Amino acid sequence: MNPPGDAARLNALLDRVAAQRDRAAFAELFAHFAPRVKSYLMRQGVAPAQAEDLAQDALLNVWRKAHLFDPAKASASTWLFTIARNLRIDAIRREKRPELDPEDFKPEAEPDMGDAMALADDEVRLRDAMKHLPPDQALVIEASFFADKLHSQIATELDIPLGTVKSRLRLAMARLRAALGEMS
Amino acid sequence: MIRHHAPGDAKGIAHHPSDELLLAYAAGATDEAVGLIVATHMALCSQCRATVAAMEKIGGSLLEALPPAPLADTALDAALTKLDNARPHVRPHRTPSRDGTPEVLRAYLGGDLSQARWRRMGPKLAYLPLFRHGRTSAKLLRGAPGTEVGAHSHHGQEFTLVLAGGFTDVTGSYGPGDLQFADANLRHNPIADPGMDCVNLAVTTAPLKFENLLQKIAGPIFGF
Numbered sequence: 001m002n003p004p005g006d007a008a009r010l011n012a013l014l015d016r017v018a019a020q021r022d023r024a025a026f027a028e029l030f031a032h033f034a035p036r037v038k039s040y041l042m043r044q045g046v047a048p049a050q051a052e053d054l055a056q057d058a059l060l061n062v063w064r065k066a067h068l069f070d071p072a073k074a075s076a077s078t079w080l081f082t083i084a085r086n087l088r089i090d091a092i093r094r095e096k097r098p099e100l101d102p103e104d105f106k107p108e109a110e111p112d113m114g115d116a117m118a119l120a121d122d123e124v125r126l127r128d129a130m131k132h133l134p135p136d137q138a139l140v141i142e143a144s145f146f147a148d149k150l151h152s153q154i155a156t157e158l159d160i161p162l163g164t165v166k167s168r169l170r171l172a173m174a175r176l177r178a179a180l181g182e183m184s
Numbered sequence: 185m186i187r188h189h190a191p192g193d194a195k196g197i198a199h200h201p202s203d204e205l206l207l208a209y210a211a212g213a214t215d216e217a218v219g220l221i222v223a224t225h226m227a228l229c230s231q232c233r234a235t236v237a238a239m240e241k242i243g244g245s246l247l248e249a250l251p252p253a254p255l256a257d258t259a260l261d262a263a264l265t266k267l268d269n270a271r272p273h274v275r276p277h278r279t280p281s282r283d284g285t286p287e288v289l290r291a292y293l294g295g296d297l298s299q300a301r302w303r304r305m306g307p308k309l310a311y312l313p314l315f316r317h318g319r320t321s322a323k324l325l326r327g328a329p330g331t332e333v334g335a336h337s338h339h340g341q342e343f344t345l346v347l348a349g350g351f352t353d354v355t356g357s358y359g360p361g362d363l364q365f366a367d368a369n370l371r372h373n374p375i376a377d378p379g380m381d382c383v384n385l386a387v388t389t390a391p392l393k394f395e396n397l398l399q400k401i402a403g404p405i406f407g408f
Contacts, residue, residue, distance in 0.1 A: 026267065034260075036248065052259065055259075056259060060266055060267075064271065065272075068273065074244065077244035078244030080247060081244045082240055082243070085211070085212040085243065093215075096216055097216070097219055098219045098222075098224075098288050100288055103278070104286045104288065127245045127248070130249075141246075144211050144213070145211045176238070177238065180238055
């Protein structure tokens with residue numbers, strides 16, 4: 001979808017926001033992410049006006065939390081996804097999301113300079129693998145992320161048995177794991 | 185064998201959440217109680233942390249590939265005017281756990297597991313309700329070695345995460361970090377293993393169906 005260089009560009013913008021409170025960098029991040037976050041929320045049935053407000057909130061969170069972003073752990077897109085997901089749970093479901101605390105585990109390994117680059121490669125491979133999933137498997141993965149529904153409801157909606165949803169998910173996860181090559 | 189629980193990576197976890205459950209958590213589709221039990225398992229399990237991190241990357245890829253939905257022309261300016269009042273986020277300071285209770289659980293307990301104020305339910309069993317949303321409830325249970333919860337089946341779903349000690353039922357043995365999933369298809373009578381108290385985090389989406397008359401009457405009083 002985007003060239004690998006895009007991930008590096010977005011990381012650099014986040015870095016400028018964190019280190020220099022750079023408003024021009026923020027404006028570029030806003031232009032890239034706010035319309036995608038709005039789109040993500042509308043897919044889940046959030047009304048356009050509220051989706052726009054929440055997209056603004058997501059980007060304000062980026063401004064407030066840019067110093068916590070760790071490019072060795074996740075790409076800017078993945079980080080934005082988690083921010084948008086949590087905002088939606090707060091605003092729409094009015095529930096807290098229990099989140100793993102960084103205090104709960106020691107880093108698996110000390111991150112090094114190569115990690116951010118390896119991670120960018122991962123995401124390119126992952127995106128490629130997503131594009132090559134059989135359509136019926138891609139559909140259940142997308143429904144899992146965008147429908148705010150449990151898999152039993154997804155089965156009802158797609159009018160297929162729950163067992164079929166589960167087996168498609170397992171097949172898709174196996175392919176995506178293989179593409180990442182980092183999970184057993 | 186007594187397995188001691190250590191934060192970060194409990195040894196010998198044999199029972200993990202299913203891919204479907206981890207995916208629902210990564211996507212944000214689990215409710216708060218189920219989210220709590222998945223996150224607490226993740227605090228003890230590096231394998232599931234890695235799986236959820238990979239699933240979040242899938243979420244990031246999907247977000248990146250979405251067709252952008254245009255915002256009002258004034259949206260960026262409106263956001264820029266709010267930046268001056270948007271202070272950098274500071275992680276709240278917390279006293280570190282003394283006994284290795286995962287932070288995500290301490291937030292609900294208000295402290296460490298070893299300081300928990302248990303409510304007695306007979307000589308061998310104690311419990312501590314955390315919260316309830318509708319029919320879904322999250323609670324802690326502590327049973328002395330040999331304690332039986334009582335044979336039951338399920339109206340809804342039951343998730344049980346072992347935090348210390350262990351228990352055994354028809355499906356196998358569960359130790360620290362292990363997560364059991366049960367639904368209408370399972371009738372079981374979990375028994376706490378010998379050696380030390382079994383401490384579990386339990387989430388149910390509907391009351392349990394006890395078979396014993398006394399428990400049928402007492403169950404609802406204690407919130408089971």
